[in-house]
Amino acid sequence: MIPLNDELPDTPIWNQYLEYQRNVSNGNGQPSWFQSPWLYVECYMYRRIHEALIHNPPIDDFDPFMEAKIQSFFESQQAIIAVCTYLQELLKNIEDLNENQLKEEFFKLLQVSLWGNRCDLSISAGEDNSQKSSLLQSLNDFKSFILVDDMENLWSLLLNSKKRTTTKESITRVDMILDNAGFELITDLVLANFLSSSKLATEVHFHGKCIPWFVSDTTKHDFNWTLKQLQSANHMWMSRCGMNWEGNLKKGVWVYHDHMFWTLPHEFSSMAQVAPDLYAELQKSSVIIFKGDLNYRKLTGDRKWEFTVPFHQALNKFHPAPLCSIRTLKAEIQVGLKPGQGEQLATSESEWMINGKYGIIQFDASV
Numbered sequence: 001m002i003p004l005n006d007e008l009p010d011t012p013i014w015n016q017y018l019e020y021q022r023n024v025s026n027g028n029g030q031p032s033w034f035q036s037p038w039l040y041v042e043c044y045m046y047r048r049i050h051e052a053l054i055h056n057p058p059i060d061d062f063d064p065f066m067e068a069k070i071q072s073f074f075e076s077q078q079a080i081i082a083v084c085t086y087l088q089e090l091l092k093n094i095e096d097l098n099e100n101q102l103k104e105e106f107f108k109l110l111q112v113s114l115w116g117n118r119c120d121l122s123i124s125a126g127e128d129n130s131q132k133s134s135l136l137q138s139l140n141d142f143k144s145f146i147l148v149d150d151m152e153n154l155w156s157l158l159l160n161s162k163k164r165t166t167t168k169e170s171i172t173r174v175d176m177i178l179d180n181a182g183f184e185l186i187t188d189l190v191l192a193n194f195l196s197s198s199k200l201a202t203e204v205h206f207h208g209k210c211i212p213w214f215v216s217d218t219t220k221h222d223f224n225w226t227l228k229q230l231q232s233a234n235h236m237w238m239s240r241c242g243m244n245w246e247g248n249l250k251k252g253v254w255v256y257h258d259h260m261f262w263t264l265p266h267e268f269s270s271m272a273q274v275a276p277d278l279y280a281e282l283q284k285s286s287v288i289i290f291k292g293d294l295n296y297r298k299l300t301g302d303r304k305w306e307f308t309v310p311f312h313q314a315l316n317k318f319h320p321a322p323l324c325s326i327r328t329l330k331a332e333i334q335v336g337l338k339p340g341q342g343e344q345l346a347t348s349e350s351e352w353m354i355n356g357k358y359g360i361i362q363f364d365a366s367v
C-alpha cells in the first residue's frame, strides 16, 4: 500500500490512515494486501482505481462499474415492475388501512428491501447477480432465513413517533444509508415511499457514495439515472414511481446527501472524530437504516466478535440515533445471535456467513 497522490479532499485522511496502519502493524513490514485488515485493503483498492482515473482527464469522472450497474438494472426489470406495481396498488387505499394492516405492509416492504441486498455486484465479482423473480411471493419461504428479526422494534419506534406527530411542526426523520444501485435501490425507494405516504416518516434522507465503490454502490449519478429511467419506462407504475420520487425530492420531503466519510476505510465508531459534521447530521435522525454488508462490517468494526456479543457493544459507542442494520450475510461477522445459534448453523451449512442466503434486521435503540 502506497500513499495516494492526488488532490481530492479525502487524500490527507487516507494517507494518515496508511501511517496508522504502519504503526499498528508492529514492525511486520509495510501494510500490504495479504497482511493488512481486509476492510482497509478492500476500500483502498476502490480508492486507488479512482485515483488512476483522476490522473487521466478527460476520463476523470468515468465510472468503470457503470455498465455493470446499468445491465443489472435492466436484468431486474420484471422484479422492478412487480414491486413498483405492488406499491402503487397499496398507495391507492393506504389511508384506509388500520394499524395492523399498515404494520403488515411495513414488514413486507422491509423484507423486500432486505432480500434486495442479495443483488450486489461486488460479491459476484461483477457477474450478473440481478433479481429475476418477484420477491413478494417468496417472503414466507425466506422468513426462516432471517437470523435476527427486530422489525417489531423498528415499527414501535416509527408508530410512537407518528402518534406524537400531531402538530404540524414535529418531524420524524428517517435516514437511509444506501447500498447497491439496481434492484436493491428500487426496494429502498419503495420502502421510503411507503414511509412517507403512511406518514410514518415526514422526511427521508438518503446517503450515497461520492465515488464508484464496491462495484454496485449507489452514487448520485446512479440515483438520478434510476429516477430518470423509471420515469421514461414504458410501464405505467414504473413511470409513476419515477415521477413521484422526483417530486418528493423537489418538495424537500426527500433529501439526497453524500459525504466522503462513506468512502473512507474507517469503521463507524470513528465517525464522530473523523467526520463530526456527518455525525451531527445523523444525530438529527429519528432512526437510521444501514443497508448492506459493508455497512455492517463498518458498524461492528469488522472484528471477529463472538456471535452472542450484543449489537450495542459491537457498535463501540457509535450511537448518533436509534439505528437498524438490514443486510444479507456475505462477510464472516455476526453479533447478537442466541446462544448456540451460530454454531448450529455452522454445522449444517459451512458457507452460511458468506453466501448471502441469510439476513438480519438488527436494531439498536440506545443513544
Ligand SMILES: O=P(O)(O)OC[C@@]1(O)O[C@H](CO)[C@@H](O)[C@@H]1O
Pocket: 117, 120, 122, 123, 124, 179, 180, 214, 291, 292, 293, 294, 295, 297, 327, 328, 329, 330, 331
Ligand atoms: O455491502 P454489500 O453490497 O452488501 O456487500 C459488499 C460485499 O459483497 O463486498 C465485499 C466482497 O467484495 C464483502 O464485504 C461484502 O459482502
Ligand SMILES: [Mn+2]
Pocket: 120, 122, 179, 180, 214, 216, 217, 292, 294
Ligand atoms: Mn454494496
